[in-house]
Amino acid sequence: MGRGDGRGRVVSPDGADDSGTRILHVDMDAFYAAVEVMHDPSLAGLPLIIGAPDGRSVVSSASYEARRYGVRAAMPVAQAVRLCPSARIVPPHFERYQAVSRQVMGVFESITPLVEPLSVDEAFLDVRGVRRLWGSPGEIARLVRARVESEVGITCSVGVAATKHVAKMASTLCKPDGMLIIPESQTIEFLSPRSVRAMWGVGPKAADALEARGIRTIGDIREAPQDMLDRAVGPALGARIAALSRGVDHRAVDTDRVEKSIGHEETFDVDITDRETLHAELLRLADRVAARLRKAGWECASVAIKVRFDDFTTLSRSQTLPEPTSVGQRMGEAAQALFETIGRRDPVRLIGVRAEKLRPAGGAAFALWDDDEHWRKVEGALDDARARFGSATITRARHLGRGEGRGAPKHPKSHGLE
């Protein structure tokens, strides 16, 4: 498996057992900071804080030199500066990170076609089918690390395991610039002593709820009765963590994930009370979202807004539109109307607009129905109905129109029959 290296990492030695593994989780080390150093080598070795230097921004990323002072992502920049006064503050350049990310993903895709990008700086790779080409999963992990460093110029850490969850946990433990292989037979041994907080999908709230019941390690989860887990974190998460605690994770590497929503939100430097200004902001944000929709060839059937007041209470409102759209003006008007349904007149700290229920633009509702499996279900239901009520009265689903509002046919059960 792996051993501590005296730097707080757990890494696997060369030639470590990788039997039963097939998933790699690759995570770039302090990615934003690394890209900034590539761009300006004079920053190398300095404590770096990536975040806007003024206003109410938080740390997007920090170099390992800054992390030694306790600087962490999502921490307010002002607090990070207090912890590490010598740090250099670098405003984020997301377009740079995207460009380097594309390079890195290109390296992955030259090794296996089964790549699932999780974010700009990490991805899952399924290497089961390319072992004859590149070697065992452990050898492929070494190859990935070497090629990313030589071809892109940054380091990464790789977890190798039989499942996504274990690979992800392994890459976290071997950071920075490490590799950790968990052979399938040692999955339980690896998981059991680790904190519930180390599980992917268990955040502070869920961890608190588990610990309040004496469930502190993943081994404890495995031993706990299912109904106790369900009461603590809800049935969905309860079932998931129970399976994960036994090393069961059937999720495949998904190479074609599609976006489900696109949005923009903005925290103001100074809280805003003026309604005209807020309406104008909603329109501006809607325009930005609409531009992204059109660029991607999507339209949205629903618009949502988010409003955060000065006391940090956050409200959201959403509405299904009469017609799907990618027109900024229409989305903006919907956002403004939603905003007016909120009675509060308190100062607003943040405002956001999100496009939901995305679909391909232009007659796209019909694309929803361009699905053989769906049609088999519809036709199956119609056949049943014909058998029960007589074929003369049953012809076909009445409406195939746009929209998903109430009454719109979605399931065979609710189709109007004629």
Added chain:
DNA sequence: TCTGGGGTCCTGCCTCGT
């Protein structure tokens, strides 16, 4: 101390159509 911005997923409640 003072909490970004981009997302996904889940839960509970409500309403509507059958």
Added chain:
DNA sequence: TCTGACGAGGCAGGACCC
């Protein structure tokens, strides 16, 4: 025509991830 059960979708809020 009325009523209740039920399933499904809409909506709001929250947790979580990077």
